[in-house]
Amino acid sequence: EAGVAQSPRYKIIEKRQSVAFWCNPISGHATLYWYQQILGQGPKLLIQFQNNGVVDDSQLPKDRFSAERLKGVDSTLKIQPAKLEDSAVYLCASSLAQDRGTPYEQYFGPGTRLTVT
């Protein structure tokens, strides 16, 4: 089966500009996640969708970050305006909506490396 697709793979922008990332999850996966991974750190969850709805966006900086998942499939993450500290790899992941008793095994895309100058 095809994996999680992300684009672009790399993006360089100046601070105060805006940027958008796109993610196409594995077919049939109801749950979609966006993570931010700063160099030297583990991925940090920004937002979690279950189909069209937001399950958790507690760590999303809502003054500058927004995300949507249209029709419960593809998703976009936007930053506007970008700051220097937003330089990171942005990872998208998806998982099946599983019954309790098994872990939510998440499948990750290759990520988008964002550099803000």
Added chain:
Amino acid sequence: DQQVKQNSPSLSVQEGRISILNCDYTNSMFDYFLWYKKYPAEGPTFLISISSIKDKNEDGRFTVFLNKSAKHLSLHIVPSQPGDSAVYFCAAENQGGKLIFGQGTELSVKP
């Protein structure tokens, strides 16, 4: 507040020997613990998991041990191979399926 910690940023092991990667956590409410492996320019890939009610799970060369009283888990790789060289992330999952990752440990297996 770092709920999941991997205190060793790097580990170097000789091929054929055992690799032991460690992880500590602070929250007793996690349901599962997972290990992910990451190669450069790729996303993390799932490796192995363990339920919070178990103390050991084995899959081929990979074994994860969970010590609940110490809030500590470890990943053992035996025997280590050069292809195991990667960054390994420990992650804890709560009831909502949210993963909290550690900082990662970079494993280097030398031929």
